[in-house]
Amino acid sequence: MTAIDRVEGRACVLRGSDIDTDRIIPARFLRAITFDGLGEHAFEDDRIQAKGDHPFDDERFAGANILIVGENFGCGSSREHAPQALMRWGFRAFIGKSFAEIFAGNCTALGLPHVTLDPDDLAALMDSVTLDPEQQVVVDLEARTVTSRAGVVEAIIQDGTRRQLLEGSWNATHVLLDAGDTIEATAARIPYLADFPS
Amino acid sequence: MTNTKPPISDQTNLLDKVWDTHAVCELPSGQTQLFVGLHLIHEVTSPQAFSMLREMKLPVRFPERTIATVDHIIPTLSQLRPFADDLAEKMMSAIEKNCSQHGIRLLDPASGQQGIVHVIGPELGLTQPGMTIACGDSHTSTHGAFGAVAFGIGTSQVRDVLATQCLALAKPRVRRIDITGKLAPGVYAKDVTLVIIRQLGVKGGVGYAYEYGGPLIDAMSIEERLTVCNMSIEGGARCGYVNPDETTFEYLRDREFAPHGAAFDTATRWWKSLASAPDTAYDDRIEIDGNAIAPSVSWGINPEQNIGVDERLPHPADAPAEKRASLEEAFSYMSLKPGEPIEGTPINVAFIGSCTNGRISDLREAARVARTGHVAPGVKALVVPGSQAVAREAEAEGLDEVFRSAGFEWRLAGCSMCLAMNPDKLVDREICASSSNRNFKGRQGSPTGRTLLMSPAMVAAAAIAGHVVDVRGRL
Numbered sequence: 317m318t319a320i321d322r323v324e325g326r327a328c329v330l331r332g333s334d335i336d337t338d339r340i341i342p343a344r345f346l347r348a349i350t351f352d353g354l355g356e357h358a359f360e361d362d363r364i365q366a367k368g369d370h371p372f373d374d375e376r377f378a379g380a381n382i383l384i385v386g387e388n389f390g391c392g393s394s395r396e397h398a399p400q401a402l403m404r405w406g407f408r409a410f411i412g413k414s415f416a417e418i419f420a421g422n423c424t425a426l427g428l429p430h431v432t433l434d435p436d437d438l439a440a441l442m443d444s445v446t447l448d449p450e451q452q453v454v455v456d457l458e459a460r461t462v463t464s465r466a467g468v469v470e471a472i473i474q475d476g477t478r479r480q481l482l483e484g485s486w487n488a489t490h491v492l493l494d495a496g497d498t499i500e501a502t503a504a505r506i507p508y509l510a511d512f513p514s
Numbered sequence: 515m516t517n518t519k520p521p522i523s524d525q526t527n528l529l530d531k532v533w534d535t536h537a538v539c540e541l542p543s544g545q546t547q548l549f550v551g552l553h554l555i556h557e558v559t560s561p562q563a564f565s566m567l568r569e570m571k572l573p574v575r576f577p578e579r580t581i582a583t584v585d586h587i588i589p590t591l592s593q594l595r596p597f598a599d600d601l602a603e604k605m606m607s608a609i610e611k612n613c614s615q616h617g618i619r620l621l622d623p624a625s626g627q628q629g630i631v632h633v634i635g636p637e638l639g640l641t642q643p644g645m646t647i648a649c650g651d652s653h654t655s656t657h658g659a660f661g662a663v664a665f666g667i668g669t670s671q672v673r674d675v676l677a678t679q680c681l682a683l684a685k686p687r688v689r690r691i692d693i694t695g696k697l698a699p700g701v702y703a704k705d706v707t708l709v710i711i712r713q714l715g716v717k718g719g720v721g722y723a724y725e726y727g728g729p730l731i732d733a734m735s736i737e738e739r740l741t742v743c744n745m746s747i748e749g750g751a752r753c754g755y756v757n758p759d760e761t762t763f764e765y766l767r768d769r770e771f772a773p774h775g776a777a778f779d780t781a782t783r784w785w786k787s788l789a790s791a792p793d794t795a796y797d798d799r800i801e802i803d804g805n806a807i808a809p810s811v812s813w814g815i816n817p818e819q820n821i822g823v824d825e826r827l828p829h830p831a832d833a834p835a836e837k838r839a840s841l842e843e844a845f846s847y848m849s850l851k852p853g854e855p856i857e858g859t860p861i862n863v864a865f866i867g868s869c870t871n872g873r874i875s876d877l878r879e880a881a882r883v884a885r886t887g888h889v890a891p892g893v894k895a896l897v898v899p900g901s902q903a904v905a906r907e908a909e910a911e912g913l914d915e916v917f918r919s920a921g922f923e924w925r926l927a928g929c930s931m932c933l934a935m936n937p938d939k940l941v942d943r944e945i946c947a948s949s950s951n952r953n954f955k956g957r958q959g960s961p962t963g964r965t966l967l968m969s970p971a972m973v974a975a976a977a978i979a980g981h982v983v984d985v986r987g988r989l
Contacts, residue, residue: 333840334716334816338954343933347601349561349608361961388717394652396668417752418666425670476543492678495538502538502549507784512777
């Protein structure tokens, strides 16, 4: 697997808190047996209602690969279709005030870094990128920083998540398989599997 | 029991004990490799996981520990194959093929045991105390009602479980939520969970498991506890649980997949040992006065935005600064005005069902209200039982006839209009009184549709009145 130590590029600013995964990808697009083609439907209903006045339709943000969001981003449904849609739209990293847990776990599983900033740093970054969307933003996992024209600020990321991304061990299946038959040995001492199986 | 099990201290909480029992090892990331005792899958979040497994050329490691059903896309008017919706048919065929290929039991409509995954797990006795449970659905927290530790997961994690029967997870902290007092007539488990979310917020639970307890929870039936645990995720907590007790054991006795005979007694002894000790220390603890809980109604675009039915809508100016933008967005989307009462808000659709409130006790309470009148002209009212078993039980009691003669449609089991992946959808700006769990923008199938969350009895009362009413005056 690919090790991910930094993501660099232009960013898109999406303001608002508690943006749920139903908004990121409405449920009707989940009627499929693959994740193909989800990218074009990201935020579809929000974008239609905004009549073009949505960051995803703002030409100044076109081609951005870093998404900057507010608080509790990705709350609600566990659908991995949400980070899949954003990844297929072109995003490779997320910067926010906070992320909902299942969404964050799904991002890690896809090798998508998601870092949080101090609220003042985040506000300054959002303002800077809004004024100057051409600038390069760097999410550096090694250094735990986000660099932009607003300055170099501390990026907060869980040690475990950071390590998985830096080591390229974000596909957990490989890591979990390493346990070998310790898995079966564990099962053998779980009472409902060993002592009173149904 | 054998003596090879690790000793468990009585001073720990249930989550610690269950976690230790299922820990395979600590991972380099600092997470725990946790064995998953019961894996539930459905047609929406599993097909891609099976594809990944095929690409990685891996088998399903413990096929007997995974149980499948179909709930999200299934039509509720006719389930004859092929489904009218080609995409739904394709998803149905995919889960059939994947299950038969990997030797996984599929509880499909023909089995008579199909239903919403979080309704059938409990009713079949699959869900048991002390289990670790995972499902590619955020409402997996529901199963915590039995004292199980149950997580909603994404599709890559479904792949992880299929391939290894394990998850890589960080252990959550535990917040104890004590509910004192008792519920007044017309006030239900749904109102308890709405009040918890109102008080702690939609992100208040991030990083926590919620342990629900106290006299009011102790007095609840399993079905009521299921409703409370179901919406843990709406408060940001990935899982929520209630310590197992006599209510739990009696519910499980004689259920198909529960232990039987002497095994049931052995199981009960272990289940009892799992409950958090009375002097357990928690990472956080709060208390809520259950006597003060009123029937509650959501008015906004997330479940925290809810009020008592006898209250008025909040003024954004009175709210903390960081909540104002969200409140204003909610008022704009809902076309409601600050300071107005929620009671009297007209509705177009009434939906009774979902993994939150689609069980027999929910239908009985809604039917009590349905007996008092007839659905208002212009209101479309649906009752969707949570499972085929719930439907059979309701029909045996004549509840289907109660609903039909009051003008409600009686449908087949599924998730239906909770998330509208099947043909049951709101149209345009319709407002729906709904017993489901999410009032997100566009959640019920129309991108501009509106949802008012409330208890099933409150939904039935709104259907009859044609607008939001206080069910306490109708019982």
